[in-house]
Amino acid sequence: MIKFHPSEQHLVLYAAGELSPAMLMMVGTHVDMCPKCQAHVQDIEQHMATKLFGETETASIVHGFDEQAMLQAIFNSQSPAGSAAPAANDSLYLEGQRFALPPTLARNSHRIGEWSRLPGKLWRAPVRVGGEEMLNFIYMGEHASLPEHTHKGNEATLVVNGVFNDEHNEYRDGDFMLLDEHHKHSPATQDHDCLTIAALDGPLHFTTGLSRLLNPFSSLFFK
Amino acid sequence: MSSAQPDNPEHAAELLAKIAAEQSRAAFSELFRYFAPRLQAYATRQFGNEQTAMDLVQETMTNVWHKAHLFKPDRGSAATWIFTIARNIRFDLLRKNKYRQNDLSADDLWPVLAETNDSLDDDYALDNDLLMQQLAVYCEQLPKAQRTVIELIYIEGKSQQEVADALEIPLGTVKSRTRLALQKLKELIQHDD
Numbered sequence: 410m411i412k413f414h415p416s417e418q419h420l421v422l423y424a425a426g427e428l429s430p431a432m433l434m435m436v437g438t439h440v441d442m443c444p445k446c447q448a449h450v451q452d453i454e455q456h457m458a459t460k461l462f463g464e465t466e467t468a469s470i471v472h473g474f475d476e477q478a479m480l481q482a483i484f485n486s487q488s489p490a491g492s493a494a495p496a497a498n499d500s501l502y503l504e505g506q507r508f509a510l511p512p513t514l515a516r517n518s519h520r521i522g523e524w525s526r527l528p529g530k531l532w533r534a535p536v537r538v539g540g541e542e543m544l545n546f547i548y549m550g551e552h553a554s555l556p557e558h559t560h561k562g563n564e565a566t567l568v569v570n571g572v573f574n575d576e577h578n579e580y581r582d583g584d585f586m587l588l589d590e591h592h593k594h595s596p597a598t599q600d601h602d603c604l605t606i607a608a609l610d611g612p613l614h615f616t617t618g619l620s621r622l623l624n625p626f627s628s629l630f631f632k
Numbered sequence: 633m634s635s636a637q638p639d640n641p642e643h644a645a646e647l648l649a650k651i652a653a654e655q656s657r658a659a660f661s662e663l664f665r666y667f668a669p670r671l672q673a674y675a676t677r678q679f680g681n682e683q684t685a686m687d688l689v690q691e692t693m694t695n696v697w698h699k700a701h702l703f704k705p706d707r708g709s710a711a712t713w714i715f716t717i718a719r720n721i722r723f724d725l726l727r728k729n730k731y732r733q734n735d736l737s738a739d740d741l742w743p744v745l746a747e748t749n750d751s752l753d754d755d756y757a758l759d760n761d762l763l764m765q766q767l768a769v770y771c772e773q774l775p776k777a778q779r780t781v782i783e784l785i786y787i788e789g790k791s792q793q794e795v796a797d798a799l800e801i802p803l804g805t806v807k808s809r810t811r812l813a814l815q816k817l818k819e820l821i822q823h824d825d
Contacts, residue, residue: 424719425719426719426720426722426723426738426741426742430735430736433736433741434736434741437741437742451707451708451712454708454712454715454716454719455708455709455711455712457715457719458709458711458712458714458715458716459711461670461671461674461711461715461718462639462666462667462670462711462714462715463639474672474686474689476664476665476668476669479664479668479686479689479690479693480660480661480664482690483660483664483690483693483694483697484657484660484697486694486697486698488698488699489691489694489695489698489699489745512743513740513741516739516740516743517736517740520734537734538734538735538736539734539735539736540735
């Protein structure tokens with residue numbers, strides 16, 4: 410059962426295509442995994458369509474173009490080439506395990522870069538989607554942890570498979586959370602590993618003890 | 633001309649079905665006269681540019697004309713489907729001018745017009761060869777009389793009457809053996825998971 414969902418506003422902006430590329434991927438992946446949000450997005454799309462096409466005052470509708478010419482052009486047109494999407498790969502292999510990718514990630518599997526190892530049983534791979542924000546897969550092995558940190562911006566995290574905890578909650582498959590610079594947290598796994606995707610619009614900022622020494626290197630977790 | 637307008641969802645869905653089935657220009661023209669001016673008003677507000685707005689209208693409606701067969705009435709209304717096409721085209725138009733290699737395209741996010749939409753959504757898209765091998769194993773477990781009937785019908789492609797003639801048994805027997813065999817196969821498949 411998914412406990413944490415994107416906000417209503419995120420779903421609206423997703424349906425309109427008005428989030429950053431990284432956030433569109435995050436929300437799209439959650440929607441793939443969450444029947445409730447899927448139904449919600451369909452309602453939102455329907456609502457937007459009604460708003461767009463429900464215009465009844467003909468006065469506000471411009472018939473200012475040559476409809477007949479456009480109709481002819483359309484009848485004479487070639488069928489638009491089907492989007493020759495690169496073959497979707499719905500599996501990701503890591504540390505000898507197979508992870509099933511939800512459709513949004515599967516369609517974009519060609520964007521996943523090389524995995525690199527970070528300190529503390531953590532692995533990271535960038536997902537190249539363009540835009541200012543960074544989108545990364547973060548894989549935490551069993552009994553792994555990330556030192557307590559804040560963010561110099563927002564961090565959105567989605568559990569693709571597995572379970573992790575922070576001081577506040579436990580997060581499982583499909584759970585979506587958004588943290589801003591005022592939240593401190595230290596994510597950790599226990600007996601289970603965890604594959605997540607995370608969108609960051611600024612580097613992490615470590616807040617306690619020796620881990621502060623990591624701050625000059627925090628771009629490791631970012632770019 | 634019927635009194636129904638394209639703002640009636642059922643009528644709009646019927647028009648799309650006609651376009652898909654018989655490339656009906658009349659049906660498309662009717663949809664076009666309703667949707668195109670509204671799209672144009674929306675696009676003009678969005679882009680503030682006549683030409684880009686016209687591009688959006690033309691690209692959207694061109695897809696409606698050629699891809700009407702991809703409209704699935706059980707997944708939403710015709711208006712919603714046309715809206716999602718326009719949303720995708722707008723998304724790509726906004727990125728066209730500053731296109732970089734890594735940029736997401738609308739199809740990567742919302743595969744509204746993907747011909748393969750169904751197979752990606754289908755959790756049970758089994759490898760065909762594997763399925764046939766597995767089915768062969770199940771068939772082995774059928775009583776011989778039922779298996780013979782199933783093989784003649786599903787492997788050799790005979791009709792039930794032809795099977796009845798070949799085996800010199802009544803048609804009713806062929807039918808009941810087929811039904812029992814399929815029932816048994818269904819049980820075998822369901823209990824295997």
